[in-house]
Amino acid sequence: MSTLATALQARPEPPAVAEAGRPCKIAVRDLHFHYGPKRALENISLDIPANLVTAFIGPSGCGKSTFLRTLNRMNDIIAGTRVEGSVKIDGQDIYGGGLDVVALRRRVGMVFQKSNPFPKSIFENVAYGVRLNGLAKGRSELQGRVEESLRQAAIWDEVKDRLHESALALSGGQQQRLCIARALAVKPDVLLMDEPASALDPIATQRIEELIYQLKSTYTIVIVTHNMQQAARVSDRTAFFWLGRLVEVGPTDRIFTNPSEKLTEDYVTGRFG
Amino acid sequence: MATVPHFQEELDHLKARLLEMGGLAEDRVRSAIRALVDRDLSLVEQVLGGDTPINQLHIEIDSRCVKLLALHQPMAVDLRSILSAVKINTDLERVGDLAINIAEAALRYLGHAPVKELIDIPRMADIAHGMLRDALDAFVKRDVALAQEVLDADDALDALKTQVFRELLTYMLQDPHTIEPSLDLILVSRHLERIGDHATNIAEDVIFMVSARDVRHHAH
Numbered sequence: 179m180s181t182l183a184t185a186l187q188a189r190p191e192p193p194a195v196a197e198a199g200r201p202c203k204i205a206v207r208d209l210h211f212h213y214g215p216k217r218a219l220e221n222i223s224l225d226i227p228a229n230l231v232t233a234f235i236g237p238s239g240c241g242k243s244t245f246l247r248t249l250n251r252m253n254d255i256i257a258g259t260r261v262e263g264s265v266k267i268d269g270q271d272i273y274g275g276g277l278d279v280v281a282l283r284r285r286v287g288m289v290f291q292k293s294n295p296f297p298k299s300i301f302e303n304v305a306y307g308v309r310l311n312g313l314a315k316g317r318s319e320l321q322g323r324v325e326e327s328l329r330q331a332a333i334w335d336e337v338k339d340r341l342h343e344s345a346l347a348l349s350g351g352q353q354q355r356l357c358i359a360r361a362l363a364v365k366p367d368v369l370l371m372d373e374p375a376s377a378l379d380p381i382a383t384q385r386i387e388e389l390i391y392q393l394k395s396t397y398t399i400v401i402v403t404h405n406m407q408q409a410a411r412v413s414d415r416t417a418f419f420w421l422g423r424l425v426e427v428g429p430t431d432r433i434f435t436n437p438s439e440k441l442t443e444d445y446v447t448g449r450f451g
Numbered sequence: 452m453a454t455v456p457h458f459q460e461e462l463d464h465l466k467a468r469l470l471e472m473g474g475l476a477e478d479r480v481r482s483a484i485r486a487l488v489d490r491d492l493s494l495v496e497q498v499l500g501g502d503t504p505i506n507q508l509h510i511e512i513d514s515r516c517v518k519l520l521a522l523h524q525p526m527a528v529d530l531r532s533i534l535s536a537v538k539i540n541t542d543l544e545r546v547g548d549l550a551i552n553i554a555e556a557a558l559r560y561l562g563h564a565p566v567k568e569l570i571d572i573p574r575m576a577d578i579a580h581g582m583l584r585d586a587l588d589a590f591v592k593r594d595v596a597l598a599q600e601v602l603d604a605d606d607a608l609d610a611l612k613t614q615v616f617r618e619l620l621t622y623m624l625q626d627p628h629t630i631e632p633s634l635d636l637i638l639v640s641r642h643l644e645r646i647g648d649h650a651t652n653i654a655e656d657v658i659f660m661v662s663a664r665d666v667r668h669h670a671h
Contacts (some may be wrong), residue, residue, distance in 0.1 A: 384456065391457050410522040411458070434521040 200227035203368060203398040204249060209263035211244060211253070218244045220422045222263070226415075231390055231399045233413035233430065235406055237451035240419040242402045246370050249400065250286035251279050267368070284311055287361035291373035293353035295345035295360075300337050303345045303356055304328060307364040323363055330396075331359035332389050351382025358389065362397075369393065371401040375408065387412045406446060410434050418442045458523050462532065465515050466591070469536055469543070472508040473587040476543045477580060479505070479550035480646060484576040487557035487639065488569050495561065498554035505547040512540045531663060535656040539590065542649040542656075546583065549642045549649075556635040556642070563632040566622055572636065575611045575643040578604060582650035589657045601654035602666070608647040615640040 204226035211219035219241045226232050234242035247253045248265060251272060264271045272282055284307070295303050304324045307313075314320040324341075328334040333355040337348070345356055354374060361369060371390070375383040390399060390412045403409050409416055410430060417427040418441070426433065426442045437443045445451045479498055486494035516537045519525065525533055582601050589598040619633040655667050 388456050407524050410524070431518045431522060435517055 200230060202226070203228035203267065204400075205264075205266045205269075206248075207264045207266075209245075209248065209261070209265065211241075211248060211262075212260040213244075213256070214258040218422050219248070222424045224417060224424055224427055226398065226400060228398045229394055229396075230414040231394050231401060231412055232415045232417065233409035234400070234402045234417050234419060235404075235409045236419035236425075236445070238404065241422040242419045243372055245419065246372055246400060246402045249368070249370055250283050250288060252283075252288065254279065284364045285366050286368040286370060287364065287366035288370045288372070289354070289357050289361055289374050291376050293350060293357050293377070295348070295353050295356055297344070297346055299342045300328075300345050300348070300356060301341040304359050304363045307360060311364055313364060327359040327363040328356075330362050330393065331355045332385065332392070333359060349382070351378050351385060354378060354382070354386060355389065358386075362393075366397065368398045368400065371399065373403055374401065376404065383408070418445060420445070458519075458525075458529075461515075461519055461523075462529065465512065465519065465533070465536055468508060468512050468515065469539060470587060470591065472505060472512060472540065472543045473583070475505045475508070476546040476550070477583055477587075479547055480553070480576070480580060480583070483550045483553035483557060484573065484639075484643075486554060487560060488573055490561055490565075492558075492561060495554050495557050498550055499558070502547055502551060505544065509540060509544040509547075513537065516540070528660070531660045535590075535660040538656050539653050542652045546646050546649050549646050553639050553642050556638045560632050560635040560639075566619070566629045566632050566636065569636075571611050571615050571618070572639055572643070575608060575615070575640055578608045578611070579643045579646040579650065582608070582647050583653075586650045586653035586657065589654060590660075593657070593661045595658050595661050598654040598657040598661075601650055605647050605651050608644055612640045612644040 202225045204224075206222055206224045206226075209219060209222040210217065222245060234246060236242050244253065248261060249267075249272075253259045253261070261273055263273075265273060267282075267286065270277075296306060298306070301324055304327050305320055308320060308323050314323050325334060325338075328337060333352060336352060337356075345353065348356060354377075358369075358374075374390075375386045378386065387408065390401065393399060394414075401409070401413065413430045415427065416430045416433040418425045418433065418437075418439075420441055426437060426439045428438070433442060434446055437446060443449075479501070482494055483498045485491065486498060516533050519533050523529075582604050585597055585604075586601045588594065589601065616637060619637055622629045623633050655665075658664055658666050
């Protein structure tokens with residue numbers, strides 16, 4: 179029997195409550211995902227606790243980003259994809275019928291690897307989603323929401339005097355924090371981050387990491403990173419993916435000091451991947 | 452948003468726990484010696500029964516260090532700080548154990564008539580205690596000069612230990628009844644000298660932490 183097969187067989191069912199004392203925000207059960215004929219995720223069951231940072235790690239092509247995108251149905255926009263199993267957020271199956279996908283994506287915000295501000299002013303970038311969703315009554319409430327979001331994203335002090343300048347004039351790190359502010363402005367519960375710092379220099383990366391640490395008291399954060407050290411630094415729980423399967427999930431300090439599975443140990447010690 | 456990265460907070464927390472451990476170890480040595488000098492049996496028992504907090508801190512501090520190393524991959528002074536913390540932690544735990552050993556010797560010693568008035572042993576205790584306190588201060592303040600003073604103080608402690616040995620030998624030669632209690636006093640002086648050695652180790656670790664110089668075994 180292969181190491182993986184042994185590992186998967188030994189893997190216990192995830193507990194109903196993912197972390198002692200923490201309610202489960204997202205419960206994934208028996209999830210399979212296909213890109214056309216190709217199976218990208220196989221039988222994933224995982225609980226994501228509220229108000230913690232959960233990191234997905236694994237080598238390129240292991241399915242971690244695909245899995246992240248199943249959590250707000252971002253894969254729907256890719257033709258020929260197919261999902262089986264369930265993803266429940268606060269008990270509601272997002273793949274069940276009758277779900278408003280736009281409302282889902284408002285609750286489950288996303289930040290991407292490459293910052294993608296709109297070619298508009300800094301203010302408009304943040305205000306856009308608020309307006310679109312009718313979340314502010316009147317100008318002053320809108321301004322309040324924009325300021326609050328920029329403050330939460332730790333960029334307010336840098337942009338408060340030039341809110342009406344183009345967002346594209348900001349540095350890469352600032353653009354990424356602006357995108358986080360934009361995601362926060364519509365008051366999501368969950369923030370999905372797909373390699374949010376991989377295009378940034380070390381200083382900007384550290385600011386994003388500190389920001390993640392600050393935000394977790396308010397949001398449930400799920401981050402995909404190919405940078406294992408980053409996962410170690412920022413997350414409370416780490417899930418290791420390999421070839422479309424979830425090999426192991428647990429508290430980050432355990433995954434990085436004493437993983438249960440040989441595969442996880444080989445990966446975190448740099449023996450493969 | 453806090454301006455201090457949370458790694459720095461964790462490091463500060465580690466340092467605070469280590470100081471707490473140092474404070475406990477110092478207190479226990481002081482109590483053990485006072486119990487011996489004042490012939491206070493209840494204090495002896497207090498020392499003998501009270502090493503749980505220090506043992507718990509020993510484990511907690513090590514696990515904090517492992518976690519910081521594994522999760523933050525510290526470099527340069529941060530790396531040296533955590534490596535030093537691991538070693539200082541071990542030294543402090545040993546100091547706690549030596550306080551127990553002193554209390555055990557005191558317990559036996561109190562079963563006999565006093566051999567003599569205790570003069571050099573309290574003096575040794577003062578020196579050992581001062582070395583420990585200075586070593587921990589040097590750790591907090593990152594003070595290499597103060598750490599060097601700790602290294603220099605060790606000779607005085609060694610000399611006093613030799614003097615205690617010599618003096619007690621004369622009592623034992625005169626009266627075999629004093630052999631048993633004298634041996635316990637010799638053990639106490641030996642334990643105090645070892646406490647000085649642990650303080651020296653801590654001071655060496657501080658010098659390594661601050662200036663990346665390894666001064667152990669006279670390697671300059």
